[in-house]
Amino acid sequence: MVGKKITNGQIEGALNKLLSGGDCLVMGFEKDSAGIRHRVFKDSLGNMSITNHIFALNGGLYLRRLFSKGARIALVLRPCEIRSYVELVKLSQVEPENIIAVSVDCFGTISSKVDGVPVDPDADVLGKEPDRARFACANCRERRGVVGDAGVRLDVSGQYWVLPYTEKGGKFLSLIEGPEEDVTVKMAIPPSKSAAAFQTDMAEFAKDFSNCIMCMNCRDMCPVCYCVDCVFNGDEYLPKGDALFNKIFRSGSTDMPSGKELFHLIRMYHVSQTCVGCGACEEACPQGIPLTKYFKGISERLQGIFSYMSGRDPNEQIPMVTFLEDELKNAED
């Protein structure tokens, strides 16, 4: 693998070259005294930040149904955001033709709900203050900038690199001055250890979700929950109004419909193959429900049985649309 060593401002330089063309946008993070957030840059980068230690939402959210032909876009985002981009590409929710996706090594993030966090995008959250890191980051499957077309990575000596993974990535690399050289040094962030299989039960679920108000914000902020019209918008699973009272009338039982379980378990199944475990759902939850634990845990288990990993490789088919004739014998009773 070859790549280029970079120094401060070099990526910005490359990106500016793209912008100067006039037909290209850059999506990344913008930093100012007030804080740090997603931003699309048009003519100039202003005070762009390559990294972001505060997590409010997953940038993939903005990419759903992005079919724009013509306009070129460079994404400089976290690995989890790029992974959700890759899944959206598989689901034809993004037209990747004119997009260059660059993933940047991530040192963990702190929830945007935590007050008084100093604005230091390069802060090594997991290294320096792990107790403040989000659950999702503490248990992240892929913090390394190894997904998308190119990656920005830090080696053990503290040197930043840009590494190309695709042809497009190569083009991006060519925008950066300096010689290409073989990458021999070890990178700072090692591959994540695979966590133990997530295990829970309905009692724990009931406890954790007792405050769920079914606002469905978790769904709305999920980068890979892409349906234009969710099944849970109808009365089918969650009877409301007449539908609810008809049900009560005919069944004689006055319990409220078991909406929570249905909604969350079915959604867990729906996103199981595409969930990147970013925890945007938990970030979005007004009730502070530990959603990541469940969605991340379930998706990792369910991807595991097909040795699939969401967002790893755009050429990897989503398991549910294919099969092997000789597999999963243990699933048969």
Added chain:
Amino acid sequence: MEQKIEKNPEIVGFACSFCTFKASEMAGSLRMKYPEGVKLIQVPCSSRVDPAFVIKAIFEGADGVFVAGCHPGDCHFIKGNYFTRRKIAALKEELEAFGMKDKLRLFWVSAAEARRFVEKVTEMYNDIKEKKNGR
């Protein structure tokens, strides 16, 4: 009712109309016996079974749910049951994570296998009944 359910499990089965449902018909015409708690919903192919149905059934009070289709390779729709196997395998994994894996089973029963059908559902019924009343 509550009492009754406590004793006798309610089992909902999704049966492919080309094999398992036919087998169940044959089981009937051969007067084979199986518990009344086992009730079938006919689907054109096991691949029609949306895992959401299974989850819905479980949370509406089913003690067990099974999905039954043609043996791999015998699907009337050629490959449907291979997809079924993937879906159900994944769903089983999810249920297992919630400690409910014995609530769901996947059977292959061909149109000719009335006896197998009866054996499978009876076995499932009894296992679940034991657990229910074991507590």
Added chain:
Amino acid sequence: MKTGIFICHCGHNIKHTVDVAGLSEYFRKYPQVTVSEDYPFLCSEPGQNMITDSIEKHGLDRVIVASCAPSLHGELFKDLLRKKDVNPFLLRRVSIREHCSWVGDDMEENTEKAKRLILSGLYGAAHFIPLEEKQVDVNKSALVLGGGVSGLSAALFLSKMDMQVYLVEETPELGGRVRELKSVWPSRKNGADIIAEMENELKARDNVAIFTSSKLTNFEGFFGNYQATIDTPNGEKKVMAGGVVVAIGFTPFDPDIKPELGYGRDPRIVTTLDLERMADALKLPDKPRVAVLHCIGSRDEQIGRPYCSRICCINALRAAEGIKERYPDSYVESFYMDMRAHPRGGEEFFEDTQEKGVLFTRANIAEIIPEPEGVVLHGEDTLLDEVFERGFDLVVLSIGMSSPATSRDIASLLKISLDKDKFFLEAHIKLRPFDTAVKGIFIAGSCSGPKDVEESISHGRASALKLYGFLNLGYAFVDPFISIVDPKRCSGCRMCEQACVAKAIKFDEDKHVVHVEEAACMGCGLCNATCPSSAISLKGYVDTIIGDEISALLEAM
């Protein structure tokens, strides 16, 4: 909504373990139920009248018939709705016989179960919408697979009915197994002559295309408009066929599967088929001792052939007779389990063979051991209940019929099903012995189970007639249970498109949604289950229907 519920007693088949009167009473309380009645035989004329009358009287828009399994009388009850100009797909059948009264003994439990089954019908039917059976033109041509006596009969008949016929035979020549038979039961004619007659007649016709040494490689389309790809010696041929008659016959049982028979290890051990072929070549001492063994590869569970092959007893008798005629002083002993000389004249033939001096021993043969001085049979006489060893100069194995070697391939090409013995499965063994689960595809002759020549001819012609009856109208209806896309809800993720086995789903780049090619859709519903928002749904099996059926089966009552 005006729903009518009709509950059948089916004589006492349902009544004796289900409180039918109680049921019809119970459902009257539901607001959406206008009529709820029970009747001894809904399928009988008065029963049918009762239904049509109440449809008319109450203007029902949903009809629920709780009776036998839906596979029975499907069209019958639909027609009742049609007769009253109610869309036939607003009918819901509930099986309270095969799935309730016959599988449980407890009256109370059964009634409770029936109640729930009917309730699920009631809830499900609430979401039914009128479906349209699209009329399509059908191609008045037929594809006949297999050039044996059955296939030939079918092809001949269809061609005489002015239908274009494509006859596909795997081997280089027509005639199948019959060609090899010296004397066909019961006509005693030479098989080759019978075939030659048919073959010449067929070849003289101008609306018949015969492909020998050819095989079906691809098959798509739907009833009335199938496209078949045939691999022939002169390249690939594509033909349009309205329907198919499958008559690929059988595979003679291969005795190698039972090594204890010693077949193939000694020239003195032959099959009935070998004997036919050898004929004059057969060389035996002038007073030969010959053994004829019945049920080789039949009624044998160990080797997965529990069925009777129907023809081998007669074959065995013909073999024994043949030997006796050629060698009057021969000692011929026939070893059998049950003498199944059932075809016309068979019993008389059996008696005559006995009178000709053939010995019949009811026995199980354990092993056949070729010794230099003779082939030794080790067996047990089940009448005298004693073990014996006897030497013979020739042992004839009356081999049974095994399922056609290609049955699985053909089945998967045509999407038809096989029975437990790998023969083709008929829609109903008595009333629809030629139909398969797939419309317009018929099975004939030994490929649906052992048959003799006479029966194979009957089958070939009868299934051909059925096909003709279907196609002669020139039009047919396509199954309305196909998938449909709601473009407003489709996200264009193309998961269904990738999953669809029939490749019936197409993506619209501009609108960024998918649509369904109706003719190609098989109606399995895989797409529906794959789409997270069910924007694509299978008519008749939409989420709301199945969802409410689930609720009905489980809700407190």
Added chain:
Amino acid sequence: MDNSGKNVLVVGGGIGGITAALELASCGINVSMVESGPSIGGRMIQLDKTFPTLDCSTCTLSPKMVEVSLNHNIDLMSVSQITHMARKGPGFLVGIKKNPRYVDPKKCTACGTCSEACVMKDRIPHEFNMMLGKRAAIYMPFPQAIPQKYLVDPERCLFVSRGKCKKACMDACETGAIDFEDKGEELEAYFDSIVLAPGFDVYDPTEKQELGYGTLPGVVTGLEFERICSVTGPTGGDILLNGKEPKRFYFIQCVGSRDRQSGARYCSRVCCMYTAKHASIVKDRVKDAEVYVSYIDVRAYGKGYDEFYKTTQENGALYIRGIPGEVVEGDGCLVVRVEDMLTGEMREIETDMVVLATGVRPRKATAELCDVLSIECDDYGFIKVDAVAPSQTNVDGIFVCGMGSGPKDVPDTVASGGEAASRCMEYIVKGTGS
């Protein structure tokens, strides 16, 4: 091709005739079906269940019968006979006698009040139930009869036969459907081709005194037993012998088949299986029943038959190889004397009921029919057919299906019905030279 305007006569309304008629009708042929009895359905509708699937006969056949009555291409004539026939070109001029039903089918609602009112009510042995159970002189043979109409039995009706009766039926009938003036109708029509489905009778075992049929109560024929088991039968489907439920059953196969004395060397092809069926019905309906079956060879040759035979044995039916020498009266039971050929021992087995698996005979009417149509029969009286064209009779244009040409089970009969229809079509098309 357009087949309307072509006419085919189907003689006999059993499963064979019904199959042929429906197939022909589906090809657009105008079919006239002549049935000598008051209803179509033939022997099959008399059966309780059918082997090897054990599905009830009524359930499988009744819809077909209804189909016949609804099909616009089929004209059904009940209680009718063929009187004469003459060749006319490729086809036939046929005389048909429609006997009077004395009930106007347009008015009759099949409500049954007439039957209730009939003075002969419950006094006439019921043919449909093999003379078990009684009916009235005005009756409908069974609830699912097609046509769904009542009729008067002229021999037994006091008014028709003797001219004196208070005719309570007429008063009872609200629609005034009963018409004793009904003279029936004789007609002559042209048919392009004819399909015969005369069906069969069962052997009358009275001559076999050793088996005690007719002398010993509790000895019945297979078909009688069918009626006893049948829901529509005299006992409403409860297996009863003078009111009591028998516990011990003995089935004797090959009665009047494979048997020179009775004049039938042939195998009747259905008795082995219907006996197995009876055995399993008994095992299913009669709690801890004891079932013996005497046989020579068990001919379970059809699809799924051998498997069915095995299950029957597994369910506890005891098969004894050897046909009993005699059945005698015992102490409050019957005693069957049989030599078990497998053990060689002579056995005396006590039983409550003996069912004779009586063989198949050509229907009596077949002979006359064949005279009228100059059709050749074999020595047994079955219609002679060409072995390679199994429905081809000696008369060009006349075809036969079902038991008429020799013993067949239901699947074979259905197949031969289709075959006959196909030959028929072929003949017609050739006739028009197209």
